[in-house]
Amino acid sequence: MVPLPRRAFLAGGLGGLALSPVVRGVGRRPDDEAAWADVSAAWDPTPGQLNLESGGVQAPTRAVDEAFLRTWDAARRLPPVHLLREQLPRLEEVRSALAAAAGFPAEEVALVRNTTEALQNVLLGWPLARGERVLTSTQDYWRLQEGLDQRVERDGIGIDRIRLPVPLPPDGEVVARWLGAVRPQTRLALVCEVVNLTGQVLPVAALTAALQARGVAVVVDGAHGFAHLDSSPADLGADAYGTSLHKWLGAPFGTGFLRLRRDRVAGVWPLFPSAARRRDDIRKFESLGTIAAAPFLGILPALDWWRRVGPSAKLARLRFLRDHWLAAVADDPRVRRLTRVEDNGAGAIATLSLPGRDPRPVAEELRRGEGILVRAIVHPEFSGLRVTPNLHNSVADLDRFVAALRRCLHD
Ligand SMILES: Cc1ncc(COP(=O)(O)O)c(C=O)c1O
Incomplete structure (x- = not known):
């Protein structure tokens, strides 16, 4: 279960970010249409359009959107004060709230724009020598595959891609397929928590333990896991986890996080360079220069909404x-x-x-x-x-x- 401690949300300092009054506690039965109508009223429907494509990017609720716009509006009026002095320092509160909700220590969580940014940092920055290999599947996300392909060209690493049957066989068979493809040179595995093509949930915790026991570090693509499944990503035991918060959390577009296990931080090169003194600091993955704070501050009301609906x-x-x-x-x-x-x-x-x-x-x-x-x-x-x-x-x-x-x- 996702822990979602109340303290994390209060510590998130929601001052100025209005919370939706719509949700009145958890405990609705899944088939109670009247109870869920209350929840669906938090979104603005587009007349004539029926959106059954929440497998890509999701529509934020009105409350998240309004919080985002208020923050944005303040920033644009007086950026030196509102953006630089007030809003950007509050990203530390966002880090803490998000880390608590996901079950990770805050010092292992970097705020990034999406899963792509989270995991390209890891896949391109992980120390791999020529001839060492990465294991993944043909159903893992295409853009991350492109990152690995670039490393083949640039660094001479090798990739093994297993095929997973569709529909997915029982968990034991899935784990056996992955393990069967591990070679002596395999150092890293890229594993999808939820396959975007079919929605299939992989047995990632079992797979991670089995791969790590063979000396293979595991990077989990949690793009469709976090705030969709009700398990905590911390329970997966992975070395790295990346997700997009504009998917199932319904946070503003362009928000995500990377979690890298504490002992892995120093060894991974960030895509955007950072000072050597920050080598051991998860914030080295946030060295982007000036960014907007409004999308990231919008994570707080989105987390609050999710907690109140109940994972x-x-x-x-x-x-x-x-x-x-x-x-x-x-x-x-x-x-x-x-x-x-x-x-x-x-x-x-x-x-x-x-x-x-x-x-x-x-x-x-x-x-x-x-x-x-x-x-x-x-x-x-x-x-x-x-x-x-x-x-x-x-x-x-x-x-x-x-x-x-x-x-x-x-x-
Ligand atoms: C499984 C999976 N991984 C990664 C991504 C990349 O997410 P983003 O575009 O938010 O970086 C997606 C996007 O749909 C996805 O479905």
């Missing part, structure tokens, strides 16, 4: 919504589920393959003809439609989607 209540509701639409299409011979949902194998995200069809025109027809946003996934090993409900969606939204999908597939 477990949120995940249970998301799974309920997912299972509702999956049940409605289960017997349709024109679709096949690519996501294993049994045994907590997934959260909100699920992907359907459309045998014999290209999912791209179907997604386009849903968008143009029906005002429904889902994502077409095209990967060398499979393709499908990815559907990602969020707390702003209802059962009625998913019924509307299923009816529209049936119309689109009827020809």
